[in-house]
Amino acid sequence: MVGEAKQVLGDLQGVADLETRNKMTLIVFSGDMDRVLAAFNLAITAAAMGTEVTMFFTFWGLNVLKRKRASGSGKGIMRRMLNLMNSGTAEHLPLSKLNMFGLGPWMMKRLMKQTHLPSVEEMMKLARESGVKMIACSTSIGLMGLTKNDLTADVDGVAGAATYLGVASESNVNLFV
């Protein structure tokens, strides 16, 4: 009986490992270069460890997914204005601290090169190649003055909070960055 119980326990832990332990979600709310780097670093490392990673980009985080020279095809003057002011892409993201009108990010990029760390764009490519799923939040796309046409082809899909919650409830590590 004890042996049987132990076997059930073993089976169950196997199931838990398969279904829960090997999934991770990251909500990338921030569009700050430092936070985005931390998110991609976690995502790429987890994927390399065999974890199924899903990244949900929302609000300022959508800047990471914006195509270069995306014009902000959303209609209405408000959307256009917001899009004009919030003009970052993966290549040009601010720092959450010491931004100093671009001097901080420039220094950080230099340091990253010296430390042989990949840039945000390179990390995004690595994440893609490692099978990390990248989802754009449907609710905030409209709010940020964007449409699907403004997003890079690397995006795996556009979805809302319900999709996120479905994946997150089956994942063991869920972070809001």
Place this chain on the structure above:
Amino acid sequence: MVGEAKQVLGDLQGVADLETRNKMTLIVFSGDMDRVLAAFNLAITAAAMGTEVTMFFTFWGLNVLKRKRASGSGKGIMRRMLNLMNSGTAEHLPLSKLNMFGLGPWMMKRLMKQTHLPSVEEMMKLARESGVKMIACSTSIGLMGLTKNDLTADVDGVAGAATYLGVASESNVNLFV
């Protein structure tokens, strides 16, 4: 024996679903409109999916729970000063980016109306109606120069980190916003 083990497995997953998978906690540390919107969006959607949601408001997040015209009834000149400077309520929250002395939040509110998204106040009402529990952090109430009297009647209670950790350890999705 295999059938039996499978049944135990099935039972257990049912238990896990009931006890762990259907609970979510959100620590609302930030008082920025965009982050608070993201938190409420997740909370309301999760509640609609049958998840038991608990939101813990702490530090600047307490602004969301402040009654309109809360005078900051905490004693001492420090508390009064902090309360005077930190004068937001659910109706008047800043943006984490592009705040521009209130222009950003005003634009965001206009965009939310155009996109038929509820405001922070409306989301709070929706969350309440969906059974989302809202707890104010007892430690930070004092720090932010507030007392219980400054909080709206929508608050379900005042509690500390131990209460949060008790709920979080039984939840599958725990986010710090």
Place this chain on the structure above:
Amino acid sequence: MVGEAKQVLGDLQGVADLETRNKMTLIVFSGDMDRVLAAFNLAITAAAMGTEVTMFFTFWGLNVLKRKRASGSGKGIMRRMLNLMNSGTAEHLPLSKLNMFGLGPWMMKRLMKQTHLPSVEEMMKLARESGVKMIACSTSIGLMGLTKNDLTADVDGVAGAATYLGVASESNVNLFV
């Protein structure tokens, strides 16, 4: 059979309690006094409840672990400059809001004393005494212009994302602060 299944269930919940429920990780990305206080408050409370807590300090959060008068022994002019501009230690951290060139943190410290709350330095000592593990992120140490010599002796080790993910996948509460 029902009794047996129940016993297996009981055993298994015990295992789950031991292996998963009693672990927590905190990524301390931010170096803001308010966020760091929230992280330590959670860590110390969890440790007091018997939870095994691991804190990973990364990016600006590394300021918490910096020795007083750490000179930033990293080589290269970029690292020196970044280190000069980003000169906080556990004793001198900014606030995420209302920093006002140091007035906000000064007021917060006064309020903390009045409310009999420990300071960041005292919390760090408490965390240490409670057995909370403090790990410095190896990737960001180089980026922030630091070396291991700049860190306080309280650090339990230097490790990367893979170590974090290993611990987090076995923990029930994982937060990114």
